[in-house]
Amino acid sequence: MLRLEGIRKRFGPVEVLRGVDLEVKAGEIHALLGENGAGKSTLMKILCGILTPTAGTIRINGEEQHFADYDQATAAGIGIVFQEFSLIPYLTPVENMFLAREMTTKLGFLDRTAMRKRAQEILAQLDVDLPLDVPVRRLSVAEQQFVEIAKALSLNARILVLDEPTATLTPSETEHLFKVMRELRKQGVAIIFISHHLEEIFEICDRITVLRDGEFVGDSDVADIDNDRLVEMMVGRRIENSFPPKPALLPQAKILLECEEVQLRRGGPISSFQLREGEILGFAGLVGSGRTETALAMLGAYPAVRCKVKVDGQETRFREPADGLAHGIGLLPENRKEEGLITSFPILQNISINNYAKYRKNMWFIDMQKELASSEAAMKSVRVKAPNSHTRVDNLSGGNQQKVVIARWLNHSMKVLIFDEPTRGIDVGAKSEIYQLMRDFTAKGDAIIMISSELPEVIGMSDRVCVFRSGGIVATVEGDAITSEGIMTHATTGKARNVA
Amino acid sequence: MSPESTVASPSNPPRSVGSVFRKIFASPLALPLIGLIVVSVLMGLASDNFFSVSNLLNVLRQVSVVAILAVGMTFVILTGGIDLSVGAVMALAGTIAAGLMVKMGMPAGVGLLAGLLVGLGLGFFNGVLVAWGRMPAIIVTLATMGIARGLGLIYSGGYPISGLPSWISWFGVGRVGIIPVPVIAMALIYLIAWVLLHRTPFGRHVYAIGGNEVAAKLSGVKTERVKLAVYVISGLTAALAALILTGRLMSGQPNAGVGFELDAIAAVVLGGTAIAGGRGLIFGTLIGAVLLGILNNGLNLMGINPYLQDVIKGFIILLAIYIGREWR
Amino acid sequence: MSPESTVASPSNPPRSVGSVFRKIFASPLALPLIGLIVVSVLMGLASDNFFSVSNLLNVLRQVSVVAILAVGMTFVILTGGIDLSVGAVMALAGTIAAGLMVKMGMPAGVGLLAGLLVGLGLGFFNGVLVAWGRMPAIIVTLATMGIARGLGLIYSGGYPISGLPSWISWFGVGRVGIIPVPVIAMALIYLIAWVLLHRTPFGRHVYAIGGNEVAAKLSGVKTERVKLAVYVISGLTAALAALILTGRLMSGQPNAGVGFELDAIAAVVLGGTAIAGGRGLIFGTLIGAVLLGILNNGLNLMGINPYLQDVIKGFIILLAIYIGREWR
Amino acid sequence: AQDKKLKIGMTFQELNNPYFVSMQEALNEAAKAIGAEVIVTDAGHDVAKQISDVEDMLQQGIDILLLNPTDSAGIESAVTMAKEKNVIVVAVDANASGPVDTFVGSKNRDAGYQSCKYMAEKLGGKGEVAILDGIPVVPILERVEGCKAALGENPDIKLVTTQNGRQDRSVALGVVENMIQSYPNLAGIFSVNDGGAMGALAAIEGSGKDIKLTSVDGAPEAVEAITKGGAFIETTAQFPRDQVRVGLALALAHKWGARVVPAAVPIDVRVVDSANAKDFSW
């Protein structure tokens, strides 16, 4: 149905795609795989007419196509859900879904009832229940993700591209998405699916194509390949057990950070937890269970009703993240583009932005040599794929952007790091390196709070896990009790709350 | 913008009397409206004449010119742009229209048409440079402001152009029943603007561009065309304002409307529209313009020292924005 | 902002003559500089007097006031804000300083100090409202503009305040060697600003806030304080500009500097700073200010009709921005 | 500047006001008659720009500077600079501080006085009146002073308010509309210039009230309105063309070496009302 042949793309001096082929059949779910920066998103943008290839051809049903813009691609039956959200924050889901293809009455006015009806149909088809009258910025990330998908489907796309849709979803939501994808496959839609979660590939995909450094490495039926082989194709080497071993927890470990009485909303649950030196404390729960808000509230970046924090036994009040920084507590936000990166800065300054105490010279000035050396070391330690440290971050692939923000914090001498979805969008190879770096960090006696929606990651990395439900911690599990059943039970018992 | 501002909202509000009230209060119009009411009451207490029908109509008539300029400005600001040229474009349109009628002896219709074309033309010029030229709106329209003022002075030789046919004054001082014509014109223009913004795809696209231009473009919005259109609309409303101003002054004034762009911007922002674009309501702008007009009128009525008026006006604007800032 | 405009930056530039040239050309300063050179050459061709040393120093001296205002404006715009009050703050600072010396007979030092405090105070006022009050900068500083003008007029009763000690004129018309004092002051202020922006953490934070305020805040930048600081800096440079202006005018002028805020903004944007913040260079602003000064001076030297000057200036600004727009 | 053609520079406080435009016209005619070159600049009410304009003219090597200062005190350094270059400086319409050779200007206090005296007479010496003020520069402030003096001679006339119309027709219109709302018994308005008066006239006509309006300048539009009859009853005319002619003549006298040129030449003003408006023009 769809054939891409010999696609090449260069940005200035850098060639990021070097002759990639891709063939997708109708009614097939085709995985596109590769490390961060391999060129997956770029290839998809070319398919959708957003970028023009330097060379190569696109054929749909045998016919060669040249898309000048996204409009022409959608006319040819292509729909895409971008890696970075492309919703208008202040418009409602319905308005977003029909943006630029509004239904109108004969007089040219908006036909709002018709659009609403059609939106409800599509959402019903997806089996998703969303509030339709609030601006999308008030929806949870998962809800926004489904709006994106519904928007792509509203085009009656025959070829649907999903660029890392599951990166922001919890397992149950992912499951839900898969149900939808299977349904679409039945209807003969060709789906190109990008994900760094390999188990998902085996669960849902029919075929795979692997890219490495902008080159076509190979393709295969999923049935003919196993996990190790897949990783080898992507990374070019074998990756052993991806989670580093958990060290034994010292019973007499000092308490670095203690949170007593966090209440997010008036009348909401009150939670408390302790963070001990040398440990990784996982925050698990469904999307919207309040993990991110609790973390932000501790740092004074979210107006909680109540929030009592003790650092090293001393009661402390953080009014803003800068106060946390002063006490050695740093936050890796969950949304790198909006909350993490200074997009106008090169990599170098993104890493050094909050660390000038370390590069001070003559009291007030920046020691630029030290800044460069130290930041480049940090950049290397997380393996950011970029020409050099002066590269602008908005030219990086999604995963590499995430690594830059991680490097910022690892380069700091922090006592406590709060990592919110640290491996979102990170490829398998780099993931295990980041896990290792996290363990190296805690090995020095420092501690990490890891908020994650990936259950295997929570289980594999956490020494203890706080499980959140509807705005507060409902249970803290430890040691052998950290199992997926255990966590999921705590996260969902009582009023089961499924966003999607 | 800040992390705190992203608080969960009530989804699917339950219907009850309290909630209807809450819903009114939750409308972005609520705070500008409260500001308007508070200021009006203060003015009414301070000056007996304030609440007379004749004075309220007087305020509305005075407000009409800036309020009409502010319609175009609202469109522009909703897309995340700004138009500093509106005052100068208005002056040029009025001058050319008057000049054609008086100096060149053309029929009045030709003059009025030429005035409209001047507005459209300069709006088009701004729009092309901002949309396709990708130049910052603030500087493009600043340059246009200088150009339009210069052209007006060249055309008129620095003299105001008077001697217009007397029926032109109908646009400025005429009445239908007791309602002044400028007030009717203003109401009509606001209605049309509301329909455009909330009942047509074009309006959606205006909001979308202000919300996230890249995303809007990716979704297939013809962002350049929409941006062009908002500047053209702004030029058009400037020309319509010129018509009313010409009727009020009965002459073409190349130096009229100095600083009106700032008043129009203030009206838009007081009305709750985010200066970064994407959010705001056209009737908020009307409220903002009336609020400014009431301030001018009330302080005048009280006979406050004119120097002190500027100071008081500044503080009241700050207060109004402070109260309403949650919506921004 | 568009996807295409994000071109890769040169990776590890190889050292060669061509590449050095390319590197100069790739600097964001290149285009404003080219604009400056082109306009200068044009002016030189059109007027014999243009390239004399005395005229060039003359231009720099004329430019100094706006150029100094534009320093503070650059800081503010880099954070994504704007300061419309600079002209009015300058006027008020000069008026108060002169008033204290002349009307109240205070020592000159007290007067000058009071002028600086006025600038700092109003900058602080703006900064607090923008940073902690979370109010839009454009409207806060617009209100401050009205307040400052009103206060100046109230204080002076509308009359300019003259009768200053004659040595004050040194700040405006004095020379060190052949270099006018205002030019030296301007150079010093630009140097300090450059050091602040590019050699201190504070400068990095200014750029970071303009680039992504939320991210800067979450990573531990005290965004409120930094924002406060840039408005205070803007108030301070306005007060310094007032000192030079007072020296030039030998009087406190409550009406001085009307519209200077727009000139300062034009200088900043002509110099290549993005109006949305996050990108720009302080020396670009200097180039922008000089470019504006050369336009005024050259058009005067050519004896162009003053009305036409506005028009020509508008078009040249547009041209300069158009050429330089890639950097925005 | 090889040929010894006389260069005359004139800097105006503003050039979008018929008053100054007619000065400029008179200057051009006169200069043509004597074969001199003219350079004109427009300060737009900005002293700093006016100083720059003068500096630029000095770069061009002018011989005579006709200075219409937007602010008397502020322009001093420009005067000094011009004198350092041996340029003859004649202030026109408003005086300037510093070593000005000669000042030629209207009797502004007189103008205000006569306008308000005329109004007081027409009001029969009683009633509420208002002043429509303008940009605070010396000539304007003097007119207000003169007006207040004339009004003060009439104990039954009450000055109820002074508001600022910024000498701008559109601003004045709104301000006067508000005045009329707040002082329903208003019987007279004095505007500091004809620009503001035209706005006031529109407001008065719009209100349909019987309010008498006087002003200063003698601008063509104002004269026309007075001829027509109606609310606008008087403007105390100045003679902008004559100011320039006299100023240029005195400058030339200096140039030719005259030593006893008067330091100040006050130019008379004249009451223009419906009786003599037909025959008056600048």
Ligand SMILES: Nc1ncnc2c1ncn2[C@@H]1O[C@H](COP(=O)(O)OP(=O)(O)OP(=O)(O)O)[C@@H](O)[C@H]1O
């Ligand atoms: N506009 C651009 N200019 C320069 N380089 C770019 C640009 N866009 C992408 N690149 C580069 O192209 C390469 C491929 O990026 P792409 O986003 O396609 O990666 P990806 O495979 O989607 O990675 P990820 O898994 O991290 O999302 C990266 O090295 C990136 O830095």
Ligand SMILES: Nc1ncnc2c1ncn2[C@@H]1O[C@H](COP(=O)(O)OP(=O)(O)OP(=O)(O)O)[C@@H](O)[C@H]1O
């Ligand atoms: N921008 C926002 N505006 C309003 N409400 C929001 C916003 N983002 C999230 N919420 C709501 O706040 C609640 C908690 O969200 P939060 O992001 O803290 O959850 P979380 O447990 O961290 O989930 P995750 O990080 O997986 O999205 C949810 O009900 C969610 O719908």
Ligand SMILES: [Mg+2]
């Ligand atoms: Mg990608």
Ligand SMILES: [Mg+2]
């Ligand atoms: Mg979260």
